[in-house]
Amino acid sequence: MGFWRNLADRISGRDCFLECDGCDERAATHQVNDADFAMALIGLGAKMAKADGVVSRSEIRAFYEVFRPPPEGRDALDRAFELAMQTTLGFDGYARRLARRFRCYPAILEDVIDGLFHVAKADGTITPDEMDYLQRVADIFGFSETEFRRILAGHVEPDDKDPYVILGIEAGISDLDLRKAYRRIASQNHPDRLIARGAPLEIQRLADEKMAAINAAYGEILSQRGLVAPLAN
Structure with a gap:
C-alpha cells in the first residue's frame, strides 16, 4: 500500500483520536479523496525542489522515492508535478x-516534512531558500520552533549537538516529563509505526538514524542528571 493511500485510510479511521482528543468526529470519519492527497503532496514536493530556484534530476528522483504516487492516473500526476515545480507560489x-486534514495526527505531518527534507538534501546540500521553505511548511503544520529544531536535528548535524534540542525539549524539564517526552518521540519514530503509516523505505531508513540520535541524546541527559536507569512511574 502506498504512502498517500495509507494517509487517506488513516484520516478516515477512528484511530485518529489516539493522538488528539479534540478532533471533529465528522472530519475524522470523512472519506478522503486520494487525488486530493496526491495533489497536495505533489504540490509540496515539487515546490520543495524549486525552492532554491533550480530543480535537479536528483531532487525529482528523491521525490518519487519518498512520495510514490499510485499507479492510477499516473500520467496526470506527473503532469501536475511538472506544472507545480515551475514556481514555489x-x-x-x-x-x-x-x-x-492531519491536525490530530502530527506524526503523519512529520513524515511529510521528513520526505521534504529528503528532496531538499538530494543534491547534496540544503540552501537557505530551501531551509526557509521547510520552516514555513513546519509553521503551517503547527510545529513549534523547538519541534522544528528537533526535526532538523534528524537531518542536519546540529552545531552544538545539544541533547535537549535533539529531543525537542527544554533544559529545565522535570525528570518525569523527560521520560514522557522520550517515550512519545520514540513511539512516533518506531519502525513499526512508520510501516503502519505507509512510510516508504527511505523514511524508514532515516528513522533508524533518528532513533539512534534520540536514544543517544536521552542517554546523555540521563547521565548528566545522574539517572542511570529509566525513571520509575
Whole structure:
C-alpha cells in the first residue's frame, strides 16, 4: 500500500483520536479523496525542489522515492508535478490542506516534512531558500520552533549537538516529563509505526538514524542528571 493511500485510510479511521482528543468526529470519519492527497503532496514536493530556484534530476528522483504516487492516473500526476515545480507560489495552500486534514495526527505531518527534507538534501546540500521553505511548511503544520529544531536535528548535524534540542525539549524539564517526552518521540519514530503509516523505505531508513540520535541524546541527559536507569512511574 502506498504512502498517500495509507494517509487517506488513516484520516478516515477512528484511530485518529489516539493522538488528539479534540478532533471533529465528522472530519475524522470523512472519506478522503486520494487525488486530493496526491495533489497536495505533489504540490509540496515539487515546490520543495524549486525552492532554491533550480530543480535537479536528483531532487525529482528523491521525490518519487519518498512520495510514490499510485499507479492510477499516473500520467496526470506527473503532469501536475511538472506544472507545480515551475514556481514555489501556492505551496502554502497545499500545506494548509494537509494541516487541516492531519491536525490530530502530527506524526503523519512529520513524515511529510521528513520526505521534504529528503528532496531538499538530494543534491547534496540544503540552501537557505530551501531551509526557509521547510520552516514555513513546519509553521503551517503547527510545529513549534523547538519541534522544528528537533526535526532538523534528524537531518542536519546540529552545531552544538545539544541533547535537549535533539529531543525537542527544554533544559529545565522535570525528570518525569523527560521520560514522557522520550517515550512519545520514540513511539512516533518506531519502525513499526512508520510501516503502519505507509512510510516508504527511505523514511524508514532515516528513522533508524533518528532513533539512534534520540536514544543517544536521552542517554546523555540521563547521565548528566545522574539517572542511570529509566525513571520509575
